[in-house]
Amino acid sequence: MTSPREPGFDTLSLHAGQQPDPVTGARATPIFQTVAYVFRDSDHAASLFNMERAGHVYSRISNPTNAVLEERIAALEGGVGAIATASGQAALHLAISTLAGAGSHVVASRAIYGGSHNLLHYTLRRFGIDTTFVDPRDLEAWRAAIRPNTKMLFGETLGNPGLDVLNVRAVADIAHEHGLPLLVDSTFTTPYLLRPFDHGADLICHSATKFLGGHGVAIGGLLVDSGAFDWEASGRFPELTEPYAGFHGMDFQEESTVAAFLLRARREGLRDFGACMAPMTAFQLLQGVETLSLRMERHIANARAIVKFLAEHAAVESVSYPELPSHPDHALAKEILPRGCGAVFTFEIRGGRAAGRKFIESLRLLSHLANVGDAKSLVIHPASTTHFRLDDEALQAAGIGAGTIRLSIGLEDVADLIDDLAQALRVSQKA
Amino acid sequence: MQYQIDGKTAWVYTGGKPFDASSPTIVFIHGAEHDHSVWALQSRYLAHHSRAVLAVDLPGHGRSAGPALESIERLADWIAALLQAAGVQKATLVGHSMGSLIALECASRYPELIAKLVLVGTAFPMKVSDDLLSATRDDEATAQTMVNLWSHSSLAHYPGSPGPGFWVQGVNRRLMQRQKPGVMHVDFRACNAYTNGLVACAGIQCPVLLVLGKRDVMTPPRFAKEIIKVLADKRVVEIEGAGHAIMAEKPDELLDAIRSF
Numbered sequence: 001m002t003s004p005r006e007p008g009f010d011t012l013s014l015h016a017g018q019q020p021d022p023v024t025g026a027r028a029t030p031i032f033q034t035v036a037y038v039f040r041d042s043d044h045a046a047s048l049f050n051m052e053r054a055g056h057v058y059s060r061i062s063n064p065t066n067a068v069l070e071e072r073i074a075a076l077e078g079g080v081g082a083i084a085t086a087s088g089q090a091a092l093h094l095a096i097s098t099l100a101g102a103g104s105h106v107v108a109s110r111a112i113y114g115g116s117h118n119l120l121h122y123t124l125r126r127f128g129i130d131t132t133f134v135d136p137r138d139l140e141a142w143r144a145a146i147r148p149n150t151k152m153l154f155g156e157t158l159g160n161p162g163l164d165v166l167n168v169r170a171v172a173d174i175a176h177e178h179g180l181p182l183l184v185d186s187t188f189t190t191p192y193l194l195r196p197f198d199h200g201a202d203l204i205c206h207s208a209t210k211f212l213g214g215h216g217v218a219i220g221g222l223l224v225d226s227g228a229f230d231w232e233a234s235g236r237f238p239e240l241t242e243p244y245a246g247f248h249g250m251d252f253q254e255e256s257t258v259a260a261f262l263l264r265a266r267r268e269g270l271r272d273f274g275a276c277m278a279p280m281t282a283f284q285l286l287q288g289v290e291t292l293s294l295r296m297e298r299h300i301a302n303a304r305a306i307v308k309f310l311a312e313h314a315a316v317e318s319v320s321y322p323e324l325p326s327h328p329d330h331a332l333a334k335e336i337l338p339r340g341c342g343a344v345f346t347f348e349i350r351g352g353r354a355a356g357r358k359f360i361e362s363l364r365l366l367s368h369l370a371n372v373g374d375a376k377s378l379v380i381h382p383a384s385t386t387h388f389r390l391d392d393e394a395l396q397a398a399g400i401g402a403g404t405i406r407l408s409i410g411l412e413d414v415a416d417l418i419d420d421l422a423q424a425l426r427v428s429q430k431a
Numbered sequence: 432m433q434y435q436i437d438g439k440t441a442w443v444y445t446g447g448k449p450f451d452a453s454s455p456t457i458v459f460i461h462g463a464e465h466d467h468s469v470w471a472l473q474s475r476y477l478a479h480h481s482r483a484v485l486a487v488d489l490p491g492h493g494r495s496a497g498p499a500l501e502s503i504e505r506l507a508d509w510i511a512a513l514l515q516a517a518g519v520q521k522a523t524l525v526g527h528s529m530g531s532l533i534a535l536e537c538a539s540r541y542p543e544l545i546a547k548l549v550l551v552g553t554a555f556p557m558k559v560s561d562d563l564l565s566a567t568r569d570d571e572a573t574a575q576t577m578v579n580l581w582s583h584s585s586l587a588h589y590p591g592s593p594g595p596g597f598w599v600q601g602v603n604r605r606l607m608q609r610q611k612p613g614v615m616h617v618d619f620r621a622c623n624a625y626t627n628g629l630v631a632c633a634g635i636q637c638p639v640l641l642v643l644g645k646r647d648v649m650t651p652p653r654f655a656k657e658i659i660k661v662l663a664d665k666r667v668v669e670i671e672g673a674g675h676a677i678m679a680e681k682p683d684e685l686l687d688a689i690r691s692f
């Protein structure tokens with residue numbers, strides 16, 4: 001018997017969710033820069049509104065170009081579907097607000113993006129959603145933080161800034177023991193490096209602005225559902241298992257065994273909060289997704305060469321990258337990230353804050369800015385930029401050294417990147 | 432809602448409306464390794480258009496208590512028992528794949544209960560290849576991959592069920608994975624073992640609609656030719672661009688075919 005084989009990753013990157021346009025024959029995904037869609041008659045209108053027929057009504061809720069991106073990402077992640085959002089932050093907010101409300105609780109890794117930390121620690125608290133932050137490597141801390149009102153566990157596949165590798169399987173097991181879903185932010189890894197659903201995660205959010213797009217021209221987010229979590233068996237989610245007056249009394253879990261979460265997220269959170277993606281953005285992100293594996297291969301190859309260069313450089317105190325034996329998650333990374341640990345990492349420059357500033361200002365090819373995951377290489381020195389108000393002690397508490405430099409390695413010729421880094425390191429060490 | 436059949440819980444989706452047995456009743460019967468949610472759109476629409484809907488989870492599937500029943504004949508009896516439990520005098524049965532055989536056999540055994548039949552993605556005999564049948568027994572993951580590959584005609588749907596943004600293949604795979612271990616083999620063995628199709632068709636007097644996917648490789652339209660020949664009152668609709676998973680790939684076209692029947 002020949003083994004059945006589903007389409008591979010690269011084929012899905014190019015074809016999932018789209019075929020030549022049936023009307024025009026256009027091969028590329030058309031940009032449906034369109035707001036509303038004509039009803040065939042009153043009955044058709046009513047049936048679309050009541051989810052009796054599948055189709056588009058209004059582009060805040062769904063759009064044909066966005067749908068291609070959503071279906072493609074769901075295919076790449078091995079999920080049942082996805083929702084495209086205005087940004088990665090909007091995707092995270094949509095995930096949380098679909099399941100949690102005033103009086104709810106979230107357990108989150110403390111090694112997460114600053115914007116996500118703000119959302120959980122400050123903003124959502126204002127709306128009555130409390131968060132306990134835990135060391136992502138401390139499995140007992142995850143377990144101990146769960147309360148009767150907890151709605152989810154949340155972490156990043158590669159944490160910020162130390163690239164803590166999330167033990168997705170172990171944290172998912174803890175979540176499931178308590179009838180809870182695990183949401184992971186997979187922005188740094190993309191489905192090319194890690195498919196969190198294969199390791200037990202239930203929901204994935206992405207800042208598609210980063211590697212998925214890869215070009216640094218569009219802000220967008222994606223929320224993906226595995227469809228594997230049993231909301232009814234959990235008993236903790238009346239939002240999905242009891243009639244919802246806000247949408248025709250629908251009991252989403254009864255309506256669909258595997259699509260309940262996304263149905264509610266689209267028909268409530270996307271509809272009411274309105275953080276939808278622009279169709280032009282979906283088109284731009286699709287251009288990136290088409291070449292995701294090719295770009296990620298180059299990102300990883302370049303990152304590895306630069307990690308090696310820096311690790312051997314006299315002006316560098318240390319490099320934090322999970323492929324290095326010195327990284328605390330080296331063994332876990334080998335197990336769950338065999339293709340590579342991404343292209344964003346940090347190193348410590350000798351000479352602290354002053355050397356860091358000099359280094360940054362001497363770079364010519366790498367761009368000094370606040371972003372990651374671009375085709376172009378990027379760099380930031382937190383102590384002199386994003387965290388300049390903190391003294392050395394406060395920086396350390398945030399897991400950042402005075403000489404910590406964060407790099408996001410792009411797709412340039414690696415020799416040119418190394419030349420630029422070498423000359424800037426030389427300048428940084430001059431008195 | 433729930434009924435008790437042979438002392439076991441039978442769960443049915445009623446289309447988002449309370450079930451009213453005094454309205455014309457339509458029963459949706461899913462196929463192997465599936466549950467009621469494959470009919471989400473069609474069943475919800477008809478429930479909101481003057482029909483009383485019972486979209487079942489067959490025994491051992493979805494929320495209905497097990498075990499899965501071993502033969503098409505026993506499943507046909509179970510549908511008749513469900514109609515009795517629900518107080519339904521006469522119903523239209525809509526079945527997909529294995530569900531179409533159940534509907535057919537039920538109409539043959541209990542003609543007084545059946546108003547019309549809709550057979551979706553049907554064939555007789557519904558022979559299952561040795562490779563697939565043994566995979567359902569020994570390696571469900573591989574069997575699910577086979578079925579998922581063969582059930583869909585395209586990597587893109589405009590849109591599929593349950594709506595835009597859903598990856599139809601992903602929905603189908605996960606739904607199969609959500610069924611209990613062992614159910615898949617029981618279902619496929621029942622399809623493979625069913626021999627009464629031609630006799631049943633020859634005896635059926637009620638109107639029968641066959642909805643077939645032109646690109647179906649699980650139950651290609653040519654495999655329905657024999658039963659079409661012997662059915663007395665039949666109508667055949669072949670849907671362009673549909674594979675075996677017609678409810679998911681062409682939800683509107685299927686609904687319109689059922690509505691106009």
